[in-house]
Amino acid sequence: MYIVHDEAQLIRDCQQENVEAQKYLYEQYAQKMMGVCYRYVNDYETARDLLHDGFIKVFRYIRSFQGEGSFEGWMRRVFVTTALEYLRRNDVMNEHADLSNLFDVKSEDESIMERLSADELREIIGSLPTGFRTVFNLYAVEGYSHKEIAAMLGITESTSRSQFARAKTLLRQKIRTLYG
Amino acid sequence: MANRDDQYLRQLFSQKFEHYDVRLPDEDWEMFVAKRRVAQERHRRALIVRWLAAACLISLMIGGFSALFFHHEVQQPMVSTLSPSSLKIAVKHQNQVLLSSKSIKKGKLVLANATPVVSEPFNSSALHSSVSTLQEKCVGLQQNLNKPLNANKIMFPSSIALVENITNGVSEALAAQFVEKITSEQDSAAQMQHLENLPELPSLADQNHSTNTTKHHSSVGWLALHVQGNNGLPTNFSNANAWMQPASLDYRLLTQVNRNAAPVQHASSSSQMITFIDKKTYAFPISWGVTFSQPLLSRWDLQTGLSFTQLVTTGEVTSTLSNRATGRIEQNYLGIPIKIAYSFVNQPSFSLYVSSGGSIEKGVSLVEKIYNYNSQNAAILQDSYSTGIHGFQFSLDANVGATYRLYRFLFIYMETGGAYYIPCDQPESYRTVHPVSVSLKFGLQFKLYHK
Numbered sequence: 001m002y003i004v005h006d007e008a009q010l011i012r013d014c015q016q017e018n019v020e021a022q023k024y025l026y027e028q029y030a031q032k033m034m035g036v037c038y039r040y041v042n043d044y045e046t047a048r049d050l051l052h053d054g055f056i057k058v059f060r061y062i063r064s065f066q067g068e069g070s071f072e073g074w075m076r077r078v079f080v081t082t083a084l085e086y087l088r089r090n091d092v093m094n095e096h097a098d099l100s101n102l103f104d105v106k107s108e109d110e111s112i113m114e115r116l117s118a119d120e121l122r123e124i125i126g127s128l129p130t131g132f133r134t135v136f137n138l139y140a141v142e143g144y145s146h147k148e149i150a151a152m153l154g155i156t157e158s159t160s161r162s163q164f165a166r167a168k169t170l171l172r173q174k175i176r177t178l179y180g
Numbered sequence: 181m182a183n184r185d186d187q188y189l190r191q192l193f194s195q196k197f198e199h200y201d202v203r204l205p206d207e208d209w210e211m212f213v214a215k216r217r218v219a220q221e222r223h224r225r226a227l228i229v230r231w232l233a234a235a236c237l238i239s240l241m242i243g244g245f246s247a248l249f250f251h252h253e254v255q256q257p258m259v260s261t262l263s264p265s266s267l268k269i270a271v272k273h274q275n276q277v278l279l280s281s282k283s284i285k286k287g288k289l290v291l292a293n294a295t296p297v298v299s300e301p302f303n304s305s306a307l308h309s310s311v312s313t314l315q316e317k318c319v320g321l322q323q324n325l326n327k328p329l330n331a332n333k334i335m336f337p338s339s340i341a342l343v344e345n346i347t348n349g350v351s352e353a354l355a356a357q358f359v360e361k362i363t364s365e366q367d368s369a370a371q372m373q374h375l376e377n378l379p380e381l382p383s384l385a386d387q388n389h390s391t392n393t394t395k396h397h398s399s400v401g402w403l404a405l406h407v408q409g410n411n412g413l414p415t416n417f418s419n420a421n422a423w424m425q426p427a428s429l430d431y432r433l434l435t436q437v438n439r440n441a442a443p444v445q446h447a448s449s450s451s452q453m454i455t456f457i458d459k460k461t462y463a464f465p466i467s468w469g470v471t472f473s474q475p476l477l478s479r480w481d482l483q484t485g486l487s488f489t490q491l492v493t494t495g496e497v498t499s500t501l502s503n504r505a506t507g508r509i510e511q512n513y514l515g516i517p518i519k520i521a522y523s524f525v526n527q528p529s530f531s532l533y534v535s536s537g538g539s540i541e542k543g544v545s546l547v548e549k550i551y552n553y554n555s556q557n558a559a560i561l562q563d564s565y566s567t568g569i570h571g572f573q574f575s576l577d578a579n580v581g582a583t584y585r586l587y588r589f590l591f592i593y594m595e596t597g598g599a600y601y602i603p604c605d606q607p608e609s610y611r612t613v614h615p616v617s618v619s620l621k622f623g624l625q626f627k628l629y630h631k
Contacts, residue, residue, distance in 0.1 A: 026209055031201035038202050048204070052215045059216070060223075113192060118200040121193070139186075140193040151570065154607045156509060156548050158565070168189065 007071060014062050022059055029072070030055070033079045035122075039137050040083035042126030050086055054079040080142060084152060087134060112179050113172075124174050132167035139164050240520070401474040401481070402591070406623030408467040408487070410599065410610075462610035463492040471517070471623075479526060483519040483535060488512070491609040506559065508549045511569060511609055515541035519577075529585040535595075536578040543569025546607060573611065574602045583625060591625040 002020035004010045013021030033054060037047040057078050065074055113121070125133055138144045138152065139160075146160040153160070205211075469487030476482050491511040519537030547566045551559040579597025586592055598618050601611040611617075 023209055026212065030204055030208065032199075034202040034204055035197065035200040039197070039200075044202075047202070048208075051204075052212050053219075055212060056216050056219050110188065110192075116196075118196045121196055122200070140189045141197050143190060143194060154605065154612075156546070156565070156607075157567075158507075158548065158550070164186075168185075 008067070011062065011065065011067070011071060014059065015065075017059075025058075026055060029075060032072075033075065036076060036079045037083055039122055039125060039141065040080070040134060041086065042133070046086075050079070050082050053086075054082040057082060076142070080138070081152075084134070087130060088154070112175055116175070116179065120179075124171060124178070127174060128167055128170055131163050132170060135160055135163035136167040136171065401472065402625045402627045404471040404473070404485075404593065404623050404625040406467075406469055406471060406593075406621050408469070408619055408621035410465045410467075410617040410619045460493055460495040462613055463494070465489055465491050465610050467515075467621075469515075469517075473521070473625075476520075479523045481521040481523070481533075483517070483521055483537070485517060487515045487517060487539070487541075489515060489541065491611065493609060505553070505562065506551045508551070509607075510545075510547045510549075511543055511607060512545045512547075513541040513543050513569075513573065515539045515573075517577075519579075531583045532581070533583075534578070534580050535597075538574065538576045541573040541575070543571075543573070543606065545569070569607060571605045573604060573606050576600045576602070577619070579619070579621070581621075589627040591627065593623060593625050595619075595621040 002018075002024045004013070004021070004024060010021055010025055014025055030051060034047060034051050037050040037054065038044065041047050041050060054075075058075055061078070065071065116124075125136060128136060134153065135149055138149045139146065144152070146157045146164070149155075149160040150157040155163075467487045467489040469485055471483055471485035473481045473483045489512070491513070493509040493511075495507050496505075517537060517539035519535045521533045521535035523531050523533040525532040545566060546569050547564065549561060549565075550563045552562045553559055577597055577599035579595045581593055581595030581597075583591045583593040596619065598616065601615045601617070603612065603615055606612065
């Protein structure tokens, strides 16, 4: 039975490749990181694969974590990067949707969004085209700037803005259709 | 800056997903452990392959540079390290003159411990000719070696020693006697009269003559200016249209822009930003460059240089200011290629070669331009953005080429082959869409000489 007093000790033990500590860390964060992966790929089994790939990286590179900033933030970045690598590798970033029927949305949609649960929102985000979904997740949920997103995805800043604007519009349209 | 709507969305979604967990199966840790074991094994194998590749590359570079230095060394022989062919020629002439001297002395030549080699008598003019030719050759050799000139004093003793080795029976004393004899006979024509009726001495070989004259200009490689185009191979070969993916859009845009040159505004960001979206078109990458080739060994060359490549992507965009606009992204790369070339046909005016190697390229700038169209359908530059490109682009290539001499040192050359652009973290471009491509390169080569 592994007993840990604080996060710093847990990290130290993981850096020394203590398997019990690694298991403890996995159990502590797996479900949360699964939530991150699931938002990007919208497929449970694929998200689980990404979760495993992400943890392999976490345990491989945990020595590089020097205690600067939050450990959870560091892990989250690892999982986001893992998901982006998957999307890029499978060339799904270039999927496009027919947006010819988009219409402007009004502020009353915001109150609907506030009432929705995280699961419901994830489902709606998951139904967006991959490019839109990725940029939306990075910008609205992770809090990256368009400049950072452009560098992460290998696109231009303006493309990131465009994808986000379209994702936003499409998301509101879906919310109105489903819950309005 | 994010507008109010974006800030609201950020706040809402980050709160909603702050504690968002997704349930996992109970045996998930065990599955993870099994998967990690496989991944670790794969990682270990990949590390071995990388180390091997790095070792091969380093060996190739060390081998190349060693060969390069070795090549320079043999181009500058010292007296004590004359090339075998030069020594052989020198020895041959010395030997012939030595034999002439013995004939003069005895009428017939019989070498000690040897069967008669030459039994023909010689005349005096032939002897003089032989001696003067020998001295000329000594002078020639001295000039090549950039040493103070004194043919009789320097060349003869070393040559005699070599004669001794080769003729197997001519003593140093005899050779020294020959030198004395030659010197005295040059001064006294009367003493040569009795030999005038003898047959002509066979003419001495003059192989060194050409060496002495042509060695003044030896090739040290060539410098070339080239243009190269790459056409990417489609991933789906059944789609014939994929071969010609770069469409006329790019050229149409260029035409429009050239006709309506508008002042460029540099903007870092804008709330009314025009967005670059669907229907992207990638233009053929075009490279310009300079290549320098250095001979390594016979038929083998090391080629390197500098190249500039521009990758252009264009596409229709939507705009908040206009319903119709076009975007253009230019990515500029500087690259250093390194190749090993082997000439399998090597004629003075024509050669055929194969080459293989790789290159490393660094993106120096990414420029995005967005154009609107006015009522006359003319493109007007609305916005321009510039940024850097992180990371490097690596590629491997193999080519076959031909050169043809136009005028003395000037050659034209053409090269074709295949290239593989190793997928890495570079912005989207023709190369990321077509990592495998065929290339056509042509240019002018300037053969370089040194005196």
